[in-house]
Structure formats: structure tokens, C-alpha cells
Amino acid sequence: MKKLFVRLGWGAVLLLVTVLGLNAQTARNPIIYADVPDMAMIRVGKTYYMSSTTMHLSPGLPIMKSNDLVNWQLVGYAYDTLANVDALNLTNGKSTYGRGSWASSLRYHNGTYYATTFAQTTGKTHIYTTKNIEKGPWKATSFKPSYHDHSLFFDDDGRVYLIYGAGKLRLVELTADASGVKPGTTEQILIENASTPSGTGGGLPAEGSQLFKVNGKYYLFNITWPKGSMRTVVIHRADRITGPWEGRVALQDLGVAQGGLIDTPDGKWYAYLFRDFGGVGRIPYLVPVTWEDGWPVLGVNGKVPETLDLPASKGLIPNLVASDEFTRKTGDRPLPLVWQWNHNPDNSLWSVVDRKGFLRLKTGRVDTSFVLARNTLTQRTIGPECSGSTALDVSNLKDGDFAGLSLLQKNYGLVGVKRENGQNFLVMVSAASGKPVEIQRVSLAQKTVYLKAECNFTNRADLAHFFYSLDGKAWQAIGEPLKMPYTIPHFMGYRFGLFTYATLNPGGFADFDYFRIDDKTTKK
Template sequence: MKNKLLRSGLLASVLLFRCLIAVAQTAHNPIIFADVPDMAMIRVGNMYYMSSTTMHMSPGLPIMKSKDLVNWQMVGYAYDTLASVDALNLTNGKSTYGRGSWASSLRFHNGTYYVTTFAQTTGKTYIYTTKNIEKGPWKVASFSPSYHDHSLFFDDDGRVYLIYGAGKLKLIELSADVSGVKPGTTEQVLIENASTPSGTGGGLPAEGSQLFKVKGKYYLFNITWPKGGMRTVVIHRADKITGPWEGRIGLQDRGVAQGGLIDTPDGKWYAYLFRDFGGVGRIPYLVPVAWEDGWPVLGVNGKVPETLDLPASKGLIPGLVASDEFTRKKGDPALPLVWQWNHNPDNNLWSVSDRKGFLRLKTGRTDTSFVMARNTLTQRTIGPESSGATALDVSNLKSGDFAGLCLLQKNYGLVGVKAESGSKSIVMVSAGSGKPVEVQRVPLSQKTVYLKAECDFKDRKDTAHFFYSLDGKTWTAIGEPLKMPYTLPHFMGYRFGLFNYATQKTGGFADFDYFRITDNLAPKK
């Protein structure tokens, strides 16, 4: 009996161990718990590439790569600066929060990579091209107008098109070199109302076009949001690009929508989509696709699965976000790809070489508002929880300067050091009400202070807490919890940021020793 019990126990242990291994090797939705919206995706050989939206950030139009559709890393940006105009430069009282460049289209054709976008800020459509998507360089062609949510498409007969619009979807032909609209061509209506399969009674009209050709048929993916309903995938198909088109609902579950199709080298198909998920932003999902009667059928019994038959995620650090000690070896880029500036930076006012091992943010003008200050350096927050911390040398702040660590969105939160009338204070500011309020200040009598922000996005809790330390070991909460709603004026998930701006006089500077990001929070005492 003892031997039987022992064997049964061993068998149960083996089965449990195998089960745990299987779970550990399985991917889970969302595949990226961070703000990576409006994805466009291609496969070239065994490598996948993805572009996304970062709007008013610089550099912009991020390019990522993956070998397994789950674990992604940054490889570059299509542009350093979209354009030099007041709204993108945060000059003359103008900004372009929530605008800049929007949804991109990514293609590989005849040995060239194409990534396209459009910008309400400039009124233009942009076509970026390169032979080497990972190293560049990128060339750009731009033209008017700004074709909304367009899909670039190379047809088998050599003709090139953009499909674009909202509700009423249109087709325009481009020149063979993809540098602009083909001379003499006129736009034509492709689908009068692409929202029809999900109902036409108001709501968000069908947009976010992505066009694919599979086995001779054309498949057009769009998102719509019926009034009183949820974000919905609508798919149309046709035998000719000019139609006629027939449509149906492709997926209606948990608001997971907008994206397109991708296949694997071994013949599996997935839809890449995203979901609005509160303060962390718009987060990517993968949904298995089966083909039935010439239609792509999304999901498992019409639902988005929790698990996928793909390798498990290894985490988003350091592929999409990463710590930075600001030490640079010869030949290193000044900033790793995980960093983006809030709007275009003034490159004369920051450095990682003025003081070895530090990021220096200098002031060159006075500002009255944090969101209008230049040279805030940002990274994504990540879910379900994350923290960002920095060490700051404030000995060179001038009176009126404010430097520190932020969580950037319309309803932002700041913890930093204010210099005023010969003294300095650690200050927490909350714009949780929509307007900035100084919640707490603590006198500071030393030159170095440690700052930390912790974010909890579990179950859309969307709450942040701020801390300071005088020794980097013992942390003290400051201010009040910050609720982090996703707001359309900024149209972006919350971002960690390092900032320094002047309110009285210029010439001061702040030295940041490091930025350290984790995907867990310190245990509560």
C-alpha cells in the first residue's frame, strides 16, 4: 500500500510539474501590457516586424521586431522629427498632444520596407522607406492631404493604393515610386458605409483600415464602435480591389479590436488587435484565426482566449522599456531606443556627456506649465504594475526651477524638487482634478534626493503613489494617490518622465544619476 501511495504521489507530482512547465511555456493575453496601439505587422522570413503610434513623441513611429509574435524589442524609429513647427516644438504656446503622427501602415515589397503615417498637425501623409528596417537609414516622401487611417497596399499587378477614411472608405492610387498620388488619378468610394455589418445607429464609424490579399481575395479589416455597444472588428472581402465588397462582424468581445492578419512560417494565422485598458493605455492582443468558407474566423468560439499556443512572454524589460544608468561607452547612442521626448526636444539643452554617468537637463527658457515645458524624457509605464525611480542632484537648480520624476498624461503627477528664494523643497504635485495642485512639500537640505513613482494597473485600478528618499534605501510616501484616467486630449497611456523646467530665470540644470524601472512594486509594510 505504501508503495502504491508513493507511486501515486510521484505520478501526481510529475503531472503537476508538466502542467506548470506547459503554463510557463504558454503565451498569455494581452501579449504586451503597455501602450502599443494602432499596430501594423508584417513577417519577413522568420522575423516579425511591427510599427505603432506614439503621436507627439520624438523620435516617432517606433519599429519593433520579434521571432515569436510575443517577445518584442525596439529596433528603431522611422523619424527623429516629424516636422519643426510650433505645435511639435512646444513653442509660442502651442502643443500637439494627442495628435502628431497617427496609425501607420507597414509593408515589405521588392526588397524595400515601407512604413506610412499621417498627421493632422501638419496636414500631410508620410511615406518612409528603407532597405534595412533594423538599421535604416529611412528616406521620407510627404504630400497633402493627410489620408486618415490609411492602409498602404501593393497589388499583384504592380499598382499601389491607399485605402482610407472613416465610415465612407475610399481608394486612391499612388505613383509607382510611392512618392505621392498618381497624376491624373481621382479618389473613389470603396465602401459607402463600412460600419453597416455592426449596425449604423451612431457610434464610431468604421476606420483603422488594414488591407490584405490571401489566395486571390481581398480582406479589409476595420474597427467600429456601435452606439451602446463595444469596439468591434468588421471585415469586408472582395474578388477585386474596387469591389463589390461584402462585410460581416469579425469579432465582438471585450472591446478587443483594430488591427489585421499575420501568418506564421508553419501556416498558422492570427489577428493582432488591441484593447483600451485605462491608464496604462491601449494594449495588444493576439487572437487565433481559422479559415472557413473563405472568411477569416477570429477567436475561440468567438471569444478572445486567455492563453495562446505561442512561447511565453519573457517580460517587457528590456525590450520595450529599460533601466538606464546613463553611462555611455564610445560608439553608444546618446539615448537607448526605449526613450522618447515629449514633443521635439531642444538638443542644446540636454546631455549625457557633460557629466559622466548622468543625464543633464538644462533650462533655456521659462515656462508656466509642466505640460508646456520642453525636454521631458519619457518611457512607457507597463502593467499590471510598474515602478520608476531616479536619483537627482539638485545642487545646480536656480530659483524657480522644478526638476524631478513625472507620470505624464493630462491628469499628471509629479514628485520633484523646487528651488525658491535660496531654499529647496521636495514637492508632490497632482493634476488629478484636471488642474495642478501642490499637495505636499518637505524641506530639503542636501544636494541629492531619490524619487520614485509606483503604478498599479491591475483590474484597471489605475492608481499611482509617489515617494522620496534621502538615502536611496528608506522611502517615504509624499502627497496623495494619483488616479490615472486615460484622457483623449493626450490619447496615450501614462508615461514615466524625467523633467526640469524654469519659471523665473534660465541657466540652471538638473543631473539625473539613473532611471530604474521594475515590473513589480515594493511590498507594503
């Protein structure tokens, strides 16, 4: 170090130490560069918990844990399957892309944790409760109707409410255990038009309610999207939950919006929000909050800061996404928490024990398309760039079978192996046009092939490239680059997926040796 001082001089060394210190100790927005939308957050003691939306995926309603608001890890899910219906099972030609369970509410009250959501697919509001948020088990109850974007709230007087709706926000009282609507209760309009503070000239109405009580006052957070502008945070406050309410625009910058308030043990305040960010999905931000005249003031001079006075991120691998060698020891979960199935799985048609160290995906029926095939096993992509790879044994495919690696969204991309007339072919399929098109095929003479997909989300490039290898070392591009737009029909960021399905006869299977994810890609 002394020689370094001599060469650089004290001023340069001090600058170097300062820069290194900032890089090591300072958090940056977005705090999670991955699809974690519609967050709800609580603090219990010194520990933070967060829930989010995973739509049509199973298990669902993920629960994450952090000790510093920046570094999060998955600790569980509130449910394994939302319901046993055709649309969630991908049966009888039905699906529930873009629906399933939506924005959740997360609360801790009298020793019990509550995670709630609602679903157009079921037409119900779903309530999940547990005494141990990290280990469960969760008790499930549900009731009609499906209360849109609701916020569960336990008031100081013991009464329990949901605030819900879009534009016109309503209040309904629940039973003491939040298991249903309180008998004899009458719903009431809370705010006639919650969009009013940001203007009422068109755009999307205020929704995404999250209610808080601070120093005896009620604060209601909503997102609105004024016509010709951007996603905007609107806050209303009141002295009584029934109002009257007064509102104001709280943040209008970068389209960062929808969320609520969280405080730290040492008295700091933040707003947790998210931003639409193209193909990677809707990504979380933290915004500092100060208090002025009884109002939470979001941002730094009205702007979302790039850096935060919080510990730096240690990366999303392996706590939100992770590689998997598919080796399992006694007592291990069959699948780590980073994995979710595309819709409900058929548990009779997959295994991590039939062949040691492999994920086996079996075909049990004939399917007409990738998006209607069951048992595609997925996990998030991450930004600003990432790659996912796998080794695939195709020895036991039947004619008409297709197995491989996907980037799942409406405009999906696939690289994999098709078996036709006793021969195997490496293929790349693109649904960039909205319909799947085989872009390239290559004859495959060996039983094992290596597949890789790389994603670039930097500055919303939203571009993917697909590769194959015959030895796991030398990679060859296949097909064409895939543009990855965020589409409302799927309402979710692109996800890596491992898939196998039959188009002629069921009974074949594919073995995946591993899935490996990296936060770097090949530089081109």
C-alpha cells in the first residue's frame, strides 16, 4: 500500500478509496433488476418481508426476506396452486396468461402473517395466513367477489378492512380473522375519483391501493397514469378511514410508481415502487421519504435517485435466480424456490429422482403449441444481461417430441431438439411475429446437446440470442436474434424455461443435466 501511495499521491489514493467505498457500500436503483412487480412490504423487528405477483405461475404469491431492504431472498410461497381449474391446468385448450393471481397485500397482525391476493381466473379474493412466514404452513381461505388491487388493513380499534377498486375506490369491512366479508356490512365509496390529483383527462384510473397509518393519520398510496404523461404516485390522507380524504401527486419521475411505505429500525423512511422496464419486466426501486407538514415527500428534489444510503446489492444469484445441477440430497426440496411452473404442473410427469442428477420431463398427452404444453419449468431472467444454459439428453424422445430451452413470453423464442421420422434436429423457433416460425434447423447425430440463451436488457435493448454446442465448449449461434417486448397478454417479464412436449404420441421424455444462469453474456 505504501508503494501505491508513492505512485498515485495521497489525493488520488483518497479518491480511489472513496470510489471503492461507494461501490462497496452504496445501493443503486433499481434494487432488483428483475420482474418483481406489485410489491407489498412489511417490517417485523429488524427483518423485512416482501410479496409480489407471479400471475399464472405455480407455486405462487412469493415471499421474500431481507435484512437491509436491498438484498432479498426467496423464503417461500403462500400457495402451491391457486385453484384446480382448466385455465390454470392448461387443460381443454384453456390458459390464464396475464391473469392468475394479481397484486398482493402483506400484513402482520397479532402474531399472524396475512398474504392476500385476488384472481379474475377464480373470481375470488384469496387469503393466506401463517404463524411462520418463512416455513409455513399457510392456511388458505377464499370468498367472492375478486376485490381488485385491494389493501388489507387492520385498524387500531380491531376492525378489519379492504380498500379496493380503480378510480372509484371503495371500502368493505371483513370479519376479525379476515376470512370473509363481515355479515351485514355495507360497502362504501371512499374516494370518488382517486386520479383527480394527477388530472382526470383520460389515462388509466388510480389503482394499486396500499393503506398505512402513521402517527394517527391514514395514508393511501395509488398509481395513476395521466393521459400523455407517465405512471404517477398519488397519495391521499385522512384523519379517519372513512374520510374525508385529501390527495396530492407524490412522485412523477421515470414512471416509477405503485407501492407504499416502509420504515427502518433507525427511523428512516422509504417508498418501495416499481418501473416498467421492457422485456425484463417490472423492476423494483426504493425512493427516500421525508416528512413535511404531515405528508410523505418522495424522492430527492422530486426525482428518483440512482444511489441510496443502503448497503450495496450482492447480486440476484443465488437468492432470486440460481443455477441447478438437479442433484438432491435427502431432505432437499425437489425443486429450489427459484423455480416456478408455467401454470399448474402435472406432478406425475416430472422427476428429479428417476435419473440421479437430472430433471426428467415426460410427455403425457399431445399438445399443439408450446404455450399450451404443461410442465415448462421456469425462472426469471435478470438485467442488465444474463444467460441460461442446459445440457439435454434426447435419447428417449419419440417422433413428434420437442424438448429444449425457452424464453417464455407471448413473443417467445425456443432452441431445442425435434424428433421427426426417427431423426433428431436442432431447431430455433421464434414467435416474434406473434406466431411460431421455425427459423433454422440442423441435423443432430448425438444424444446429448448443449443449449444456451443470452439476454441483453441494457437500455431496453431487449434482445436475445440462441446457441447450441456439441461439446459444451464451442458455441454456435442458431436462428436469429429475438426481440423481447413486454406484452400485456402475458403481463410478465421473459423467463427461462425447460420444456418437453409431444405433438404425435405421448410417452417420451427428455433429461436435463443442469440449468446454469449467469449475469454475463458473450460479448459480440
